[in-house]
Amino acid sequence: MQKTDILIIGAGPGGCATALKLSQLGIPSIVVDKAIFPRDKICGDAISGKAVTILRRIDPSIIERFEAATIEQSSVWGIRFGAPNGKCIDVPFRPNYDPINDPKQGFVSKRMDFDNRLVEEVKLRNNIELHEGISIEKYERTPGGYLVSNGDGSFQVQTKLLIVANGAHSAFSRHQVGLVKDEKHHAGAVRAYYKNVTGLHPDGFIELHFLKEINPGYFWVFGLPGGHANVGLGMRSDFVSKRRYNLTKGMLDIITNHPDFRERFKNAALMGKITGYGLPLGSKQRQLSGDHFMLVGDAGHLIDPLSGEGIGNAIYSGVIAAEQAQQCLLHSDFSAKTMHAYDVRVARVLGKEMEMSYRIQQLMARPWLVNFTANRVARNPNLIYMIAEMYADLEVRKKALNPLFWIKTLMKRN
Ligand SMILES: Cc1cc2nc3c(=O)[nH]c(=O)nc-3n(C[C@H](O)[C@H](O)[C@H](O)COP(=O)(O)OP(=O)(O)OC[C@H]3O[C@@H](n4cnc5c(N)ncnc54)[C@H](O)[C@@H]3O)c2cc1C
Incomplete structure (x- = not known):
């Protein structure tokens, strides 16, 4: 011993x-x-x-x-958020990033x-x-x-x-x-590796898509070199149980049939198996x-x-x-x-x-709100930069905890 x-x-x-x-x-x-x-x-x-x-x-x-x-x-320089209405917003981790020198x-x-x-x-x-x-x-x-x-x-x-x-x-x-x-504080997720995925962001932005079909879950595409990608679907476990939702079937359905993804996965091939695991939140x-x-x-x-x-x-x-x-x-x-x-x-x-x-996870369960936010943010580049700053600056992030901050920011005209 x-x-x-x-x-x-x-x-x-x-x-x-x-x-x-x-x-x-x-x-x-x-x-x-x-x-x-x-x-x-x-x-x-x-x-x-x-x-x-x-x-x-x-x-x-x-x-x-x-x-x-x-x-x-x-290397990842930001996140591409997809709203339930299909609008995609690219949020860099920091404004004016330089992928070569930063x-x-x-x-x-x-x-x-x-x-x-x-x-x-x-x-x-x-x-x-x-x-x-x-x-x-x-x-x-x-x-x-x-x-x-x-x-x-x-x-x-x-x-x-x-x-x-x-x-x-x-x-x-x-x-x-x-x-x-x-189950309210736990999620289930499946993931798989694919090759020949197209439309990946040139600066490696990871993609989180809050599709209406899987609300309040999300579908992700995280690019790897050479057109390879880690692709997955996650959802809070209480929703998975209540709906008897099959995460693997849901993911395959998006890849095969969803209008925003079927083209990107047209020539893609699954590498290995689709596997799942729990996330204690x-x-x-x-x-x-x-x-x-x-x-x-x-x-x-x-x-x-x-x-x-x-x-x-x-x-x-x-x-x-x-x-x-x-x-x-x-x-x-x-x-x-x-x-x-x-x-x-x-x-x-x-x-x-x-x-x-x-x-925010609870707000995401309201697709109309996510669509409204996405529409506003898409029209306002300053807001995108402010969200980008939230990653780097804890003080900006603290402000975001206040609902009034969001109401004022989203209602503000450009
Ligand atoms: C589908 C899915 C997607 C995810 N995506 C992301 C993501 O993109 N980014 C991110 O940051 N997080 C992600 N996560 C979460 C992330 O995987 C975990 O939070 C992370 O692995 C936690 O690290 P850990 O060291 O605590 O545990 P683990 O990485 O699980 O490591 C635990 C280690 O303990 C060992 N072990 C287990 N039992 C024993 C035992 N009895 N005796 C000795 N050794 C033991 C295991 O072999 C393992 O090596 C995801 C999770 C899932 C399920």
Whole structure:
């Protein structure tokens, strides 16, 4: 049996970010993952500006090595929003961007490659011990922390602090912390890779289409190099259940029959299978820590309820967990009371954003309102730039939380 101060379960973006930040702070850790990398993860593969910024903050060379790697990756400079009436609006992440000289804002990169790159970064640090191919099945509370082990007990670690980053199906989150699936705060999604998709934006804008046929869900097309694309459809789970909606059928129907897409997919070919997975959304605040443990990323239900973005939040929460771990080690205090500072910090940095996303997600269920907004925005380039600034400037984003701001802005003439 091994003994450690910090054990991290899961080497996805959340677990890797935690280990990398701890390493940067000079704190050793053990990381265990049931998979052997490279492994796939069902995802839209959009790596947001937030994910890139936080990884750069941990160590700028992480993104430099990622950009230099010979893997399929597209730079993303904005988002194309499609309204239910078919109107498309291109919103760049920052006004007047320069795709050649500006620092990259975000990427589309297959998770098979992106997650493997993060694991390669973990392997570069000599104070992180990584174990692949070991599934943690048992968690036993001991006086000094947790004793965790795999199914047959051949792998056992006694840890003072357990950092749980093992994704949306985390048994620890469900059984030990009581984070059960709440369909109003959970989404289902399917995705597939296609080749020969036409009409992709030249600057890699990712496409989110809020089609009336699938309201309140959305259909996405995220371009990869060479006419390849990650294509998917997501919808809140309570709507999926109520309508007995078949996400795979819905997605195929759009690709084959929808007037805005059938031409673009006329010569497209499916690569591999259409696969689905759940997204635990952060629209409801959850318990994220307790005596001797913290939950990071999807294990803590931290996916953005509007965009479905979870990689950035997993990385962000991992960094906060690492900083909290540093405090705990410094004071030899792993009590729930001390650990609660982690919940407070996560709520402070991600809470407002989640709240705004949740409000907008609810507004999106009213197609007439989305059409009205799209029509107004399309006629007003200043408004597009203001939305673009919302990505870069937190103060502009805060203003957007106020409904009066939107009423005034949308009613204003050019
Ligand atoms: C269809 C779909 C589309 C999405 N699109 C996007 C997108 O475009 N952009 C975005 O930002 N987010 C997207 N998300 C969300 C994103 O995939 C997650 O938020 C993100 O993967 C969370 O990272 P994580 O590290 O918390 O968990 P994960 O990435 O799930 O990593 C968890 C790790 O834990 C390991 N593990 C699990 N159980 C055990 C165990 N018992 N023992 C040991 N190891 C274990 C797994 O092997 C895995 O490596 C999407 C999700 C879905 C389902």
